[in-house]
Amino acid sequence: MIAEALAGLVFLPLLAACAVAVVPKRAVGVFVWSGLLPLPALLLPLTEAVWREGLVRLAVAGFASPLGIEWRVDALALVVLWLNALIAVFVGLYAARDYPPGSARGGRFWALWLLLTSAMNALLLSADLFNLFVTLELVTLAAIGLLVIDGKPAALRAAMRYLLLALLGSLFYLLGVALIYGQAGTLDLYQAGERLGPGLLPVTALVLMTMGLLVKSAIFPLHGWLPAAHGNAPGPVSAVLSAMVVKVSVYLIWRLWLWLAADWQPAWALPLLGLLGAGAILYGSVLAFLQVRLKMMVAYSTVAQLGYLMLLFPLLGPLGYSAASYHLLSHGLAKAAMFLAVSNILAVMGTDRLDRLAGADRRLPLDTLTLALAGVSILGLPPSGGFVSKWLMLQAAWAIDGWLWLAVILAGGLLAAAYLFRPLAVLCARPATAQAADDGSPPSATGLHWSGVVALLLALGALAAGLAPAPVLALLERGLPPGILP
Amino acid sequence: MSLAIDLLIATGLVVLAWQALVGGSLFRGIVMFIVFGLTMALAWARLGSPDLAMAEAAIGAGVTGALLMIAYWRLRALGANRPAPRSPLRARVALGVGLLSAVLVAMIGLAAVGAIGPGGEAGQALAEALPATGLGNPITGVLVIFRNLDTLLEVAVLLAAYVASRAVMGDDKAALPLPPAQDAPLVGALVAVLAPLAVLVAIYLLKAGSQLPGGAFQAGAVLAAGGVLLMLAGRLHPAPLCGVGLRIALVAGTVVFSGVGLIMLALGQPLLAIPGTWAVYLIETAMMISIGATLVLLFAGSAGLTGTPRR
Amino acid sequence: MSHAEVWVIAAAAVFGIGLYSLLIASHLLRQLIAIKVMGSAIFLVLVVAAGPIDGALDGLPKALVLTGIVIAISAIAFALALLVRLAEVTGSTSLEDEADDDR
Numbered sequence: 004m005i006a007e008a009l010a011g012l013v014f015l016p017l018l019a020a021c022a023v024a025v026v027p028k029r030a031v032g033v034f035v036w037s038g039l040l041p042l043p044a045l046l047l048p049l050t051e052a053v054w055r056e057g058l059v060r061l062a063v064a065g066f067a068s069p070l071g072i073e074w075r076v077d078a079l080a081l082v083v084l085w086l087n088a089l090i091a092v093f094v095g096l097y098a099a100r101d102y103p104p105g106s107a108r109g110g111r112f113w114a115l116w117l118l119l120t121s122a123m124n125a126l127l128l129s130a131d132l133f134n135l136f137v138t139l140e141l142v143t144l145a146a147i148g149l150l151v152i153d154g155k156p157a158a159l160r161a162a163m164r165y166l167l168l169a170l171l172g173s174l175f176y177l178l179g180v181a182l183i184y185g186q187a188g189t190l191d192l193y194q195a196g197e198r199l200g201p202g203l204l205p206v207t208a209l210v211l212m213t214m215g216l217l218v219k220s221a222i223f224p225l226h227g228w229l230p231a232a233h234g235n236a237p238g239p240v241s242a243v244l245s246a247m248v249v250k251v252s253v254y255l256i257w258r259l260w261l262w263l264a265a266d267w268q269p270a271w272a273l274p275l276l277g278l279l280g281a282g283a284i285l286y287g288s289v290l291a292f293l294q295v296r297l298k299m300m301v302a303y304s305t306v307a308q309l310g311y312l313m314l315l316f317p318l319l320g321p322l323g324y325s326a327a328s329y330h331l332l333s334h335g336l337a338k339a340a341m342f343l344a345v346s347n348i349l350a351v352m353g354t355d356r357l358d359r360l361a362g363a364d365r366r367l368p369l370d371t372l373t374l375a376l377a378g379v380s381i382l383g384l385p386p387s388g389g390f391v392s393k394w395l396m397l398q399a400a401w402a403i404d405g406w407l408w409l410a411v412i413l414a415g416g417l418l419a420a421a422y423l424f425r426p427l428a429v430l431c432a433r434p435a436t437a438q439a440a441d442d443g444s445p446p447s448a449t450g451l452h453w454s455g456v457v458a459l460l461l462a463l464g465a466l467a468a469g470l471a472p473a474p475v476l477a478l479l480e481r482g483l484p485p486g487i488l489p
Numbered sequence: 490m491s492l493a494i495d496l497l498i499a500t501g502l503v504v505l506a507w508q509a510l511v512g513g514s515l516f517r518g519i520v521m522f523i524v525f526g527l528t529m530a531l532a533w534a535r536l537g538s539p540d541l542a543m544a545e546a547a548i549g550a551g552v553t554g555a556l557l558m559i560a561y562w563r564l565r566a567l568g569a570n571r572p573a574p575r576s577p578l579r580a581r582v583a584l585g586v587g588l589l590s591a592v593l594v595a596m597i598g599l600a601a602v603g604a605i606g607p608g609g610e611a612g613q614a615l616a617e618a619l620p621a622t623g624l625g626n627p628i629t630g631v632l633v634i635f636r637n638l639d640t641l642l643e644v645a646v647l648l649a650a651y652v653a654s655r656a657v658m659g660d661d662k663a664a665l666p667l668p669p670a671q672d673a674p675l676v677g678a679l680v681a682v683l684a685p686l687a688v689l690v691a692i693y694l695l696k697a698g699s700q701l702p703g704g705a706f707q708a709g710a711v712l713a714a715g716g717v718l719l720m721l722a723g724r725l726h727p728a729p730l731c732g733v734g735l736r737i738a739l740v741a742g743t744v745v746f747s748g749v750g751l752i753m754l755a756l757g758q759p760l761l762a763i764p765g766t767w768a769v770y771l772i773e774t775a776m777m778i779s780i781g782a783t784l785v786l787l788f789a790g791s792a793g794l795t796g797t798p799r800r
Numbered sequence: 801m802s803h804a805e806v807w808v809i810a811a812a813a814v815f816g817i818g819l820y821s822l823l824i825a826s827h828l829l830r831q832l833i834a835i836k837v838m839g840s841a842i843f844l845v846l847v848v849a850a851g852p853i854d855g856a857l858d859g860l861p862k863a864l865v866l867t868g869i870v871i872a873i874s875a876i877a878f879a880l881a882l883l884v885r886l887a888e889v890t891g892s893t894s895l896e897d898e899a900d901d902d903r
Contacts, residue, residue, distance in 0.1 A: 591816025
C-alpha cells in the first residue's frame with residue numbers, strides 16, 4: 004500500500020507526461036487530470052504511516068543503500084509533498100484557463116507541468132545525494148521550459164540567466180557529492196552523515212553543495228536572477244516557481260545541514276547562513292517597496308520571504324524548526340495565490356504598472372480580495388499561517404536572546420506591511436479622472452471566473468493554516484532533525 | 490612510462506580547454522572543444538573505463554559538437570554573432586577568480602586523493618552483487634539494475650529537454666533552418682553505407698553492453714549520429730509535425746522502463762525490480778530508441794522528421 | 801607524483817579555465833562550452849577521488865558519470881535552443897546588453 008502510494012507520487016505524473024506527449028490533442032485533458040488529481044489521495048495513506056511510525060523507507064529496485072537508492076519520507080518531506088500536491092492541483096486548475104489541454108501550446112505546457120510535479124516529488128522522496136542531483140536537473144529543465152512557454156523576450160533573457168546560474172550551481176553541488184563519495188564510500192545521505200566527521204574535507208563538501216543550492220534557491224546575495232524570472236514568467240508558472248521550485252533547494256540545504264551534517268556541522272557557519280537570510284529579508288523588502296510593477300513587487304517579496312527560511316540556522320531548535328517549516332508551507336500557499344491574483348489583474352487591466360491600476364478593485368473584486376488575504380499571511384497578521392510561523396520564530400529568537408534576529412523579523416514584518424499596503428491602496432483608489440476605470444463597465448464582469456476562485460481558495464488555505472496549525476506542528480515535532488530535542 | 494602518457498593527456502586537456510575557451514574565434518573554440526572531448530575520451534580509456542571513453546567520444550564530443558556547430562551556424566545566419574566589448578577590470582577579476590578556483594579545486598582534490606580509504610563501500614557492494622545478475626559489465630548493472638531510478642529519471646531529463654526546446658520555439662515556429670544539403674554523388678553513396686552501419690553498430694553496442702563496454706547510451710548516440718548524417722546529406726528533413734511513431738519513440742524509454750518497474754510492483758516485487766536479463770535488453774532497446782530519436786530532433790530543431798522534403 | 805594526482809591537477813586547471821572563461825566570455829555559446837568543460841573536470845574528480853578497489857577504479861562513480869554525460873547534453877541542447885530563440889527575438893547573444901524589463 005505504502006510502496007504503491009510512493010510509486011504513484013513519482014510515476015503517475017511522469018507517465019501522464021509521456022501520455023500527453025503522445026496522444027491526440029482531444030485526449031490530453033484526461034491524462035493531465037488523471038496525473039494530477041489523485042496526488043492528494045496518494046498522500047493520505049502516507050500521512051497516516053508517517054504519523055504512526057515517524058519515518059517511511061523504501062529501497063528502490065529492492066537494493067538498500069549503499070548499493071541502491073532509498074526513498075525516505077519523514078514529517079518535513081511529507082509537509083512539502085503536501086504543498087507540492089496542492090500547488091500542482093490548484094495552480095494546475097488555474098492554468099487550464101490559460102493553457103487549454105487541447106491546444107498546441109497546452110500540450111507542451113502540461114507535459115512540462117507533469118514532469119516538474121513528478122521531479123519535485125522524486126526529489127522530496129530521495130535520500131541519495133546523486134539521485135538528488137538528477138532530480139534537481141529535471142526540476143530545473145522543466146521549470147525553465149515552463150518559464151519560456153509564452154516566448155516573451157524578457158522571459159527568454161531571464162530564463163537564459165537562470166539556466167546558466169542553475170547549471171553552475173549544479174556543478175558545485177556535484178563537486179561536493181564527489182568529495183562525499185570519496186570519503187564516505189556511499190551516496191546515501193544518512194549513511195554518509197554517520198561515516199563522516201568534522202574534518203576539512205566533509206566540511207568543504209558541505210560548503211560546496213550549499214553554495215550550489217544557494218544559487219538555485221536565490222538566497223541573498225545570489226538572488227539576482229530571481230526577480231526577472233519570477234516577474235516575467237506566465238502567471239501559473241510564477242506561482243509554482245515561487246511556491247515550490249526555489250523551496251526544494253532550500254529544503255535540500257536543510258537536509259544537508261541538519262541531517263547529513265547533524266553531528267559535524269561547523270557551528271561558526273550557522274549565524275553566517277542566518278545573516279544571508281537577514282540580508283534577504285531587508286534587501287528584498289526594500290526592493291519590493293521600490294518596484295513600479297505589481298508582479299515584480301511580488302517577485303521581490305519572494306526574495307525577502309526566502310530569507311526567513313535561512314533564519315532556521317541561527318534559531319536552531321524545536322521552535323525554530325517548526326517555525327521555518329511552517330513558513331515554507333504557508334508562504335507557498337500565500338505566494339501562489341498572490342501570483343495568480345496578480346496574473347488576473349495583469350490580464351484584465353492590460354498592465355501591472357502600479358500607477359495605472361487605480362480602481363481595479365471595482366473590476367476585479369475577487370482578485371483584490373485574494374491579494375489582500377494572501378497579503379495578511381505574508382505580513383504575518385493573525386489569523387494566518389504566516390502569523391503562526393513568525394510568532395514561533397519570534398519566540399525562538401526570544402528564547403536564545405537573539406536580539407539581532409528578533410529585530411530582523413520585526414523589521415521584515417513592518418517592511419512587508421509597507422510594500423503590501425501600497426498596491427492595495429492603489430487598487431482600491433478612486434481614479435482621479437472620470438474617464439478612467441469607472442467608464443460604466445459593470446463591476447466584476449470579468450472578475451468571477453473559476454480561476455479567480457482557485458486563487459482565492461489558495462489564499463484561504465494560507466489563512467486556514469493559521470486557524471488550525473496544531474496537527475501539522477505536532478507532526479513536525481515527531482520528525483525533528485537528529486540532535487534537536489523537543 | 491605509463492605516468493608519462495597520463496601526463497601528456499592531462500596536459501593536453503588543459504591546453505585544449507584554454508584553446509576552446511579563451512581567445513580565438515568562436516568557431517575555432519567549438520572545434521577545440523570537440524578535440525577536448527576526444528581527449529577526455531582518451532583520459533577515460535587511460536582510467537580503465539572504455540564505457541566512458543565511448544560515451545564521451547560519441548555524446549560529449551560528437552553529438553554535443555554537432556549541436557554546438559548547428560547552433561553556431563544558425564546564430565551566424567541570424568547575424569547575431571558579434572562580440573560585445575569587455576571591461577579590463579572585469580577581465581582581471583575573472584583571472585583572479587579562475588586562478589583561485591583552480592588552486593582550491595587542486596587542493597581539495599589532492600587532499601581527497603590523499604585521504605582515500607580502503608575503497609568505497611558502495612563499490613564493494615557492487616562487485617559482490619554483480620555476479621547474481623548475470624551481467625558482466627558493472628556499469629550496465631548500476632544503470633539498469635542497482636541504481637536504475639537515476640537512469641529512468643535521466644531519460645526523463647532528456648524528454649524534458651526536448652519538450653522545453655519545443656516550448657521555447659513557440660507556436661509560430663515549426664523548425665529551425667538547416668544548412669543546405671551536400672548533394673554530391675559520393676555523399677549519397679557514403680550515406681547509403683554509413684546509415685545502415687550506424688544501426689548495426691548501435692545494435693552491437695546494445696548487445697555487448699551486458700558483458701562488455703557499451704550500452705544503451707552509446708548505442709543511442711551512434712543512432713543519433715546516423716540520423717544527423719542523413720539530415721546533413723539531405724535524406725532526412727525537419728517536419729512541422731511529430732508523427733505518432735516518432736512521438737512513441739520519444740517516450741519509449743521512460744514508458745517501458747516505468748512499465749516494467751510498476752508491473753513488478755504489482756506482482757509483489759520491489760518497485761523497479763528487474764526480472765531478468767531479457768528485461769535489461771528490453772529496457773535498453775527502448776532507451777536507445779528514445780535517446781537516438783530525441784538527440785536527432787534536438788539537432789533538427791523541429792517538431793518532427795520526414796523522408797521527403799516539404800515544398 | 802601519482803597517476804591520481806596528475807588527473808586531479810589537470811581537472812583543477814580545467815575547472816579554473818572554465819570559470820575564468822564563464823566570467824569573461826560575452827558570447828553565451830562560449831559560456832555554455834565553459835560550463836560543459838567544467839562539468840568534465842568534475843566528472844574526472846568524481847572518478848579519481850573515489851579511489852581504487854582491488855587495483856581497478858571503483859565502478860560505481862563511472863556509472864554516475866555516464867548518467868552525468870547524458871544530463872549534460874540534455875541541458876546543453878535546451879540551452880542552445882533557448883539561445884537561438886533569444887538571438888532571434890532580441891538580436892543578442894549575450895546577457896550583457898540587458899534591456900529594461902519593464903513592460
